[in-house]
Amino acid sequence: MEVRVREGDSYAYYGRLFMVPLELIIDSNEKVNPSNLKTGTKIMIPGYVSVPYTIKEEDTLWKISKAKNLSIDAIMILNQMQNPNQVVPGETLYLPERISQHHVSLKLPYGSKILTKQIKALKKFYPFINVDTIGTSVLGNHIQEIRIGKGLKKVHMNASFHANEWITSMILMSLVNQYLVSLTNRSQLAGINSINLYNETELSIVPMVNPDGVDLVLNGPPTGSRQEVLKINEGSGEFVHWKANIRGVDLNNQFPANWEIEQERKAPKSPAPRDYPGSSSLSEPEAKAMADLIKNNQFDRILAFHTQGEEFYWGYEGFEPPESEFLAREFERVSGYKAIQNVDSHAGFKDWYIQEYKRPGFTLELGRGINPLPLSQIHDILKRVEGIFLASLYL
Known part of the structure; x- marks a missing residue:
């Protein structure tokens, strides 16, 4: 105003x-x-x-x-x-x-156009936030980052690395909106004074890493890429199970943390709806934008929102610091999600971050079922992940 x-x-x-x-x-x-x-x-x-x-x-x-x-x-x-x-x-x-209630819709599928409108609205209502474009997708869609707070501690969160996990963008934006409402209303979140979080922590959010893929799942192939996308999808016009970016590369298999192992053992050897790690690490503009964001900032911890399984992964090849286990136990306590230290997986965003920076990184698998998760789960997911969101800021 x-x-x-x-x-x-x-x-x-x-x-x-x-x-x-x-x-x-x-x-x-x-x-x-x-x-x-x-x-x-x-x-x-x-x-x-x-x-x-x-x-x-x-x-x-x-x-x-x-x-x-x-x-x-x-x-x-x-x-x-x-x-x-x-x-x-x-x-x-x-x-x-x-403004006493948040404005993120929880009833409609959440594509890149809705996200862009909501980020614009948040910037208007809460001009103390900073909004930047950290890169562009294959199709030229902006990959946007929101920054909130001015503390020495720096926390990064992201969502929708995978196209059919677009519900994670909706959840992350809802959490952000609740935080902003709490700040301007001088209210508490789970007993925590939100203004203290603002003064002690700088929060970075990339709510949609893979805008092209999300829009493909929700709206079908764009006119200019229709034939290429249909070919990757073996002629099918059904994209509900598509995880990759628009070029058929799985963005969470793109990072230089034993990428060669994933290239060797992943079944797809060419662009596919899921699991293809690309012709080289960081070959895709979306993955490179995320890597550059991390390289240019000294984040103390990162959280990547995925679905599904009601669990989270917090280790990688022994590179994780002791602090990671402490945070994992607290995340487990406040959410009820199962903490898993190691899985047989490489080349993920969290893997690379832990390997390169020896700091806490987490892959959160929200909800349970078949992707894309139904919107009927969103309120339960929000209740469970809110504790992780807050704990990541105040601990």
Whole structure:
């Protein structure tokens, strides 16, 4: 929500007036010097929207503020009013409305266009977040990253490495949205003050690593790639079991952690709906974008959201540090998911991260059933994975 600075206003006053943490207001207005607020400057108040209200004959500003549980000055600053008696029946007044519920839809299949719209909405409602494009997919779709917080601890999470696991993007975005609502409402998450998490931890999220693959599963092949994709899929127009990117490369078999072993033993030796590790490691733009993101940042831990199995993997070839086991036990406790240290698998994102950086990495297998998991499971999954999300930030 946008307001204009009046003479004598300060960020601290806005924080008290709208009951939003001061640091969120400062971070929402990075280009404005808080010690030199000039009259008329546009300021963003995070976690609010302005809602039109038609003034009734019997209305006064005091009556409206009492009915809507709003400060009179909050209404005046939003409408640039000089006089509280400046209320004219029939005219439109704008009222500040706090956002108290998250806006991620949990009812519709979650493709890249919906994700893009929701990221844009989050940036508008919560301008203290940072949104960047870390790369593009084979078809030129943006692979976007969201950053929240400014702490020394750095945590990365991602979803939808695999196309038919698009429900993971919906879950991760829902968790992020709950976090943002909690921040601007000064509320707690599972007994934790969310603003403390914001100040202590910087969270990086890539909610959809494989946008082309997700859209293929949900919408069928794009016009320009139709024949190539149908050939990879052996002529079938059914893509519900497709895991790969649009070129038929499994992005979670693309990383240089014993990639040669996976190349040798994986059955597909050419592009396929799943399991083909590519002609070389990091051959695909989506995998390279993720590798570059990790190389350019000093993340303390990473979590990759997959489905299904209600378990998670936390080791790789003995490269994992002692901290990994501590985190794994806590994740197991708060979620009920089974912690598994090692599996006979290589070339995954988590494998490569642990091997290269000797830091905690986790592959979370959410839910149980046949991919893609039905949306009927989403609320149960959210309840169980929320504890992992929070523990990864505060521990």
